[in-house]
Amino acid sequence: MSSTITALFQSFSQMAKETRLPLKEGQYVTGKVVNMLPKKQAIVQIGNQKLRAQLDASLTSGEHYLMQVKQINNNSVLRVISDRPLSSTENIIQVLKAVDKSPTALNIYMVQQLINRGYRFTRHTLFEGLSILEENGGSSGTKDVLLQMFKNQFPIKESIFQALKTRGSASLTQVLAELTNQKKWENQRLQDLSLLLTGKKPFTSLTKTIKSQLLSELSAGEQTSFSLLKQANINPPQTYYDNFKQQTASIIGRSLENLVTLEEAEQILEHSLEKEQRILAPFKTSDVKNKLAELFKDQLPLTHREIRILKEWSQQIYKLTQSEPPNSAVLTHTTQLIKDESIFLKMKPFLGEGLEQVLQQVDRSSLNQKLQSRFIHTLLTLIQRQVPPDSQAQLLEWVLRGDLFDVNHKETYLLKLKSMMNLSGFQDEALLLKNAEQYRLKGMSIKSLLIQNLQENGAPLNEGVKQALNMLNGIQLLSQHETAHTLQLSMQLPGPLMKMDEDAFVHLEGRKNKNGEIDPDSCHIIFYLQLEQLKETVIDLRIIQRQVNVTIFNDRTNVAAVVESYKNKLSIGLEKLGYQLISLVVKEGKVNTRASLTQLNRQGVDVRV
Missing domain, CATH: 2.40.50.140 (Nucleic acid-binding proteins)
Structure with missing residues (x-):
């Protein structure tokens, strides 16, 4: 990891230090x-x-x-x-004696650092920390990782230490590349996901993946894939689940009343190309890809709660178009929420001026029947195409697996950022707690597959698997820092996924709103990138009340001229999203991370920017 990235993360940690720990x-x-x-x-x-x-x-x-x-x-x-x-030696020796550790120079140094920095420890955590120090040697890297663990109040365990050490010394790009090069994976999905996250073509095609997941879910009575296909208009809206299940069972020539695993489903399709082609007929692969891409593009940048508010509001407006009396209390309440919570600004790129006009008419109680009818039809159709939270990860994988967007498409980077979150396994624990069986049916993440491989296979593969697992755990441990009022999110992405040679880093700072969510109107985001032409580049993006200030740090000459040529395009793009570009500045030389980050405005985040 370069010195610039190290400085960035040290600055982030310095800001997180403000938290009141019990x-x-x-x-x-x-x-x-x-x-x-x-x-x-x-x-x-x-x-x-x-x-x-x-x-x-x-x-x-x-x-x-x-x-x-x-x-x-x-x-x-x-x-x-x-x-x-x-920091007297008497204090340190007394502490070491309490944990039954010798007063060696290394132990004295570590305790002294903990005391001087004000990091909290107990007898147990200090004993474990010094034991890890003795086991792994007293290199500066080892000491730094241990101090980081005490500062963040992480459990002082060897597994946590190895995860953070790997994360600080290895490249995610290289770790995933090594997984893709393994020739002996019993589970094809592990290699496929590794290929996806390194920007390469997976072995299993999009249509075969969809059909395998569909068969497995049908056998378990699960409807995620079936519902996604209906929302994408690949299956007709009038298709009923039970009828579709019976038709599919007839095509493959076996009952779907008993559970079919993903691996078994893949084998069924491999043994008969004719059967595979009949599932989802008459749609061709190109049709499936186009319809999934359209569904993804229609996903609104709203939380599940905001979609519910918008739906309740649109239902009341719809009643007006049918000359029915609306629920005045619900209409007034949801109209105010749409205004107060910036839902209007988020929806403007999708609905144009229509939403603003209807809101104004609601305020004046002078509704244009024709305008309402046309607008509400568009809005209700869009709401119906919103994928539920439990199905979003599956849609993301399908879109990424199908390579459905050009590299310069505005949705591409958002897709890849979300895919890294879902496919790597950063959300495994939450998903498993919610519904373990459903998670297993949808196909496990890289992290879960690595754990499974480590448990089932012998020593030859274990070192590479351990390194990959440590890397993902280390990234996850440092990915989020949350207090009662603020949220920090740090992400590390494999370079090839973003069309770069080396890892990319994104750090977001935000203040929570009254609903415990991130306020999207103001934020601070930092990107660390290794670009093909511009090389090492740091982009400092500050948004205050939807006014955007961008500073680009780069030590190469003539960067300012290149950036200036894109200023108008950036301004127009931001305006469409409800933001105003205030400044675009290029500074030559390395980023002054400490000066830049100590003045953060912690007020929310909008990842779509």
Whole structure:
């Protein structure tokens, strides 16, 4: 990982450090005595929070001390380890003795760093951390990873250490490339997904994947693929699930009442090309691709809740077009929500001026019947084509597998970013908790397949599998930092997926709105890219109240002229999305990450920009 990326992530971590972490009994903490009170009580500052605590010794106001949390309540109890200066050798040796570790130079260094930086630890976590340090040697990389684990309050385990170490030293591009080069995978899906995420053509075609998933789901009574095909108009809207299941069973010549795994479904289709071609007939491969691409393009940049609000609102407007009285309370409430939550701005690229005109007419209670009817028909059709959250990952995989967009299409990069999130396995835990059987039917992610391979196969493949698994776990561990009010998201993408040679990095900063979601009106996004012509490039994108300021850092000459030639196109594109380009600046030289990032405006994120 380059020094620029390292500096970026250190700056991100510095900002995350502001979080108020709860105290836990048994923790060693660095505390500043703000003010001594009678009866050995004091106001103590620990990190960025102050508390009233009972001490077991009288201390000097304004000084820092090493303390241990003994009790947490309205009047916390802190045990003072020593009344000597914070980083005195006596403090460190006393702590090492408590965890039964020798006062070696390496151990003393690590404890001293933890104390000086104010990182919290317990006897158990310190013992585990020093054991990892002894096992892996005292290189600067090892020490940095351990300090990162303590700072973020990660579990101090060897598996977490290896994940973060791999993430900091290896390339995701190279790790996935090695997976695609393996010749002995028993599960073709693992190699296929690795190929997809490195921008290469998978072994299994789009249509065969759809049909295999369809057979497996039909046998389990699951309707995800069936519903997606109907939404894309590949299956006619009047097609009934039970009839379709019976027809498909007749085509393949076997019952679909017993579970058919994905692997079994693929074998069924491999043994008879004629049977495969009859499923989804009369549509050709090109028809399927075009209809899936159209469905993906119609997906609105709205949350599930926002779609529900829009649907409720449109249903009330529809009643007006049918000369029926609407529910005035629902109409008024949803109209206000559409305005307040920027739904109007997000919908403008899809509906043009129609939405604004209808909203104005609702406000004036002077509705144009003809305009309403035409507009509501378009809106309701669009709403019906919205894919449910549980099916979005499947649509993403199909679109990516079919290579349905040109490299310069505006939706391509959004598709690839979402695909990395879904296919890599970053959301596995949440999906498995929600519905393990449904997740298995849809086909496991790279991460799940790696775990399965590690459990089933012998040593020859294990090292490559372990490295890939550690890499994905490391990226996931550092991908999100959330507080009550803000959200940070850091993503690492394989270069070939984005048509680059090396990994790409994206960092997003946002403040949550009143609904606990990211406010899209203001945000700060940083892209770190290795471009073919411009080489190392950092793009700093700041959006405040939908006004956009872009700064590009690059150390090559004549970049400003190239960027300027795209300014008008960028401005028009942003305007269509409801944003205004305020400035586009190119600065030669490396990005001053600390100066740039300490002034972040943490106010939401709109990944579509």
